Each structure stands twice: as C-alpha cells, then as structure tokens.
Amino acid sequence: MNNINRQKIEKSICAICWVLMPIYLFYVVSLTLRGRGDAASSINLTPLYELRRAIRSRHHFYWIKQIMGNIALLMPLGIMVPFMLKIMRGPVRIAALAFCASLGIESLQLISGRGIFELDDLMHNTLGAVIGYFVYLSVTEKVLKEESTANEE
Secondary structure, three states, X not given: OOHHHHHHHHHHHHHHHHHHHHHHHHHHHHHHHOOOOOOOOEEEOOOOHHHHHHHHOOOHHHHHHHHHHHHHHOHHHHHHHHHHOHHHOOHHHHXXXXXXXXXXXXXXXXXXXXXXXEHHHHHHHHHHHHHXXXXXXXXXXXXXXXXXXHHHO
C-alpha cells in the first residue's frame, strides 16, 4: 500500500469517525441517564469500591459487568478521537480527555439525580479510553506494516 492509499484510508476513517461521534456521544449520555428513575443523588469517592464489592458479593457477575461496562463505555472515544484530531494522539492526552468526559458524565448524573457520582466510574472510564487508544495504535501500526510490506515487494 503506498502512502497515497494510506492517506485516503486515514481520511476515510476520519470522516466515518466524525459521522459516528455524535451518535456515540448521544448513546453515552442516554445510556448513563436512562431508566434510573429519580434516585437520590449521592457521591461515592471510595477508590476500588466496585471491585471490593464484586469480590465480597455473591453476585460477582453483576459487579464484573458493571466494571467492564464502565471500561467499555469510553473505549470508542480512545479509538475515534486520535483519527479525528492529530493533536489528541498520545495516551496521556486521551486519558485527560476521557477523565474530563467522565467527570462531565458523573456530574450530569449527580445534578440530574439519575445516578451516583463514583470515583470508580472515573477511573474505569478513563482506563477504557486509554485501552481504546492502544487499539487505535495497533490498527494504525498494522496499516503501516502492510504499507511497508507492499512497498518492499
């Protein structure tokens, strides 16, 4: 694959990400605010609370699902944003963006009374976006390897 083809592919992926991002953001906001009723707002700043609760509980699957769901929630952010904005390439930048996004989500839950502001959610969401960034890196590295292999032939 030559450099021109690679650039076309990157531009195409970038365009797809720009189309998908608003849909994804709408999904994230609606998912984090729906179906919770008018629960009393509360704050949980105990680190690793969900993990400890999962270990102690008989309902391990429920708590593991909660943790994995929070990790998965912002993974697409870590994949799409580096394609969209070159300035956001880097695990620290993605972590900072994800932390801010997660802080916004948790604050919205607290203000709206539709969820609990949890430190664990901030940590898990941020971790998920960083994992997503490493998925982005592996995808782009694969494209680069294919390009160099095609150029050698």
